[in-house]
Amino acid sequence: MNFFTDLEGQNNRPAHVASWSLVALLLAAVFWFGFSRLGYRFAWGTIYDYRMNFLKGYGQTLLISLFALVFSIILGVLFGLGQSSRILPFRYLSRFYVELVRGTPLLVQILIFFYVIANAAGLHNRFVVGVLIMALFSGAYIAEIIRGGVDSVGETQRETAKSLGFSPFQTYLYVIFPQVITRILPSLAGQLASLIKDSSLLSVIAIKEFTMAAREMNANTFSTMEAYIPLAIGYLILTVPISRLTRYLERKFSYET
Amino acid sequence: MKLELDNLSKHFGELKVLDRVSLTLEDVHALVLIGPSGGGKTTLLRLIAGLEKPDGGGLIINDHPIEFFSEESLREYRKRIGMVFQAYNLFPHLTALQNITLPLVKVHGYNESKALEEALILLERFHLADQAHKKPAMLSGGQKQRIAICRAVAIRPEFLLLDEPTSALDPEYTSEVLDLIGELRDEGMRLILVTHEMGFARQASDYILFVGDGGLIAQGTPIDLFEKQRDERVNRFFNKVLKYN
Known part of the structure; x- marks a missing residue:
């Protein structure tokens, strides 16, 4: 055997x-x-006292991630296409954005955005700040996913559309995007999983999300393990199904050449 | 159709693929371009298709010069001609039927039902109705190319351009594609064809251009070209391509 x-x-x-x-x-x-x-010595009783904190934090993490995903897809489309725009200031804005965000640690971005930009703009709602930071961060990665997806639709497809009399806009709308969407769905699902985990860093600016709940409980009770082990499990409950979904999507769309 | 080339030039870097080519054809129905690989026949076809811009000279079709430097006017021009590529170039995310209806609806302003009707008539006629709802990945090469030809003729083009339409096909599919092209020709569809199928070129064309060395090495009716001409380069080419025929 x-x-x-x-x-x-x-x-x-x-x-x-x-x-x-x-x-x-x-x-x-x-x-x-x-x-x-x-x-x-585990004292699991403590987490029971903090259960509402954890549940609220879990909800916040989910909400922040979902809102951030929606906004980051908008940013990603804008700046992903912007990188090859004919309008040069927009092209370079897109490239600066993608390089800066992908080239610096999220922690630094959070601190700068929170203490400098949000402060100057008079933005005090922490939920909104959290969503904006994560959207800006994830948007740069999605921009690269979209740029790669658009590039992967070959030159011959564009040329064929051109020969049939499609305008450049129609070519994107009817020929390129429908193919790009199926190709990048797995990567987008993966990006959602990253967003969920990366949003844990928002706890450094005291946004009451999932990780913040664990930090608070640890600070008040010194029950480090009782706080962080459930935290890990909580994230896994979200990310494992997404990773299964990603694999399913990869298989489903792999037939297209 | 009337085709005039006026000192037409196209360079790729140092390479002069077409070097000041001039030609006037008064009334040609089926023009075939033959010649060695890399000799410029595909480039000439792509210029006629409005997909390449010349580096000099001009191109006049049916007394209308092609305005290569107005993208708007080029697009209007491309709408009036049909183009078939060597690698079929069907849109992989659409079914065979949608490949035909999409340009009809989005570019030519047909409504959905009229476009469907037109497309189904074509597919029916060329025995492709069973394939209508399949995506390109599920079709054979011959079926893909025949659907690509349907897509090109569905818009009722002034003329049809075909760039080596059988070169990517297994031999068993070549004849079904050539039959279809022959059928269209017999119905009066004007066409310009780049091909390595010498038998078909001879049988289906009324004029042949032998393109190579930056220009037109030889030209004439099929009989002129296959039997009467004496150019060394053309003979050498025929000896090679006809060796195993």
Whole structure:
């Protein structure tokens, strides 16, 4: 009986289950060993006292991520296409934006946006600030995803549209975008997962999202593990389904050439 | 159709693909361009299609000069001609039927039902109705090219340009595509065809241009070109392409 290798054309389900369990067990053993050396005494009761904080924070993280995703898609389309715009100031604005945001740490962006830009603009609603920061951050990555998607629709497609008398705008609308959307859906889903995790950094400017709930509980009760382990599980509950969705979308659209 | 080239030039860097080519054809129905690879026949066809801009000279079709430097006027011109590419270039996200109806609706202002009707008549006629709702990835090369030809003729073009329409096909599909082109020709569709199919060129054309070395090496009716001419370069080309025919 073969328990360790995946053979082509064979449905070897028991082997997959066995290997999956083996890895899970090994991980559990490592963690169990680590915690036993630490001699940590868990006091799970504390998290129960903070449950409302956690739930509200979870909701905030979800809301911030979803709003930020919508705005970052708008920014991504604008600046993704802007990078090859004929209007030169717009082209260079797009390139500066993408390079600056992708080339600097999110933490720095959060602090600068919060203490400099938001402050100067008189923007004090932290939820709005959080959404804006995450949208600006994620928008630069989506701009690159969209630029790559548009570039991947070959020159021949554009030329064919041209030969049929389509205007450049019609070419984008009817020929390029429909193909780009199916191609970039998996990457966009992945970007949502990143947004959810990256929004945890917003806790440094005291936005009451999921990670902030854990930080607060830790600061008040010193129950570090009881705060951060549920936090990790909370993020996984969101990101694992998204990553499954990403794989599904990749398979679904892979037939297109 | 009347075709005039007036000192037409096209360069790619140092390479002069077309160098001051002049020609006047009064009333040609089926013009075939032949010649060695890289000799400029596809470039000439793409100039006629309004997809390339010349580096000098002009192009006059049916007494209308093509205005290469007005994108607006070029687009109006492209709307009136049909173009078929070597690699079919169907839109992969659309079904065969949608590939035909999209330009009709969006470029030519047909309403959906009229466009559908026109497209279905064409597909029916060329025995492609069963493929109407398939995407290009599910079609054979021959089917793809025949649908691409339907897309090009659906707009009722003044003339049809075909750039090596059978070069990417398996031999078994070549004849079904050539049959279709021949059928269109017999109905009076004007066409300009770049091809390596010498048999078809000879049978279907009423005038042939042999393009190479930056210009027209030879030209004439099929009989002139295949039987009477004596140019060394043309003979060498025929010897090569006809070696195994």
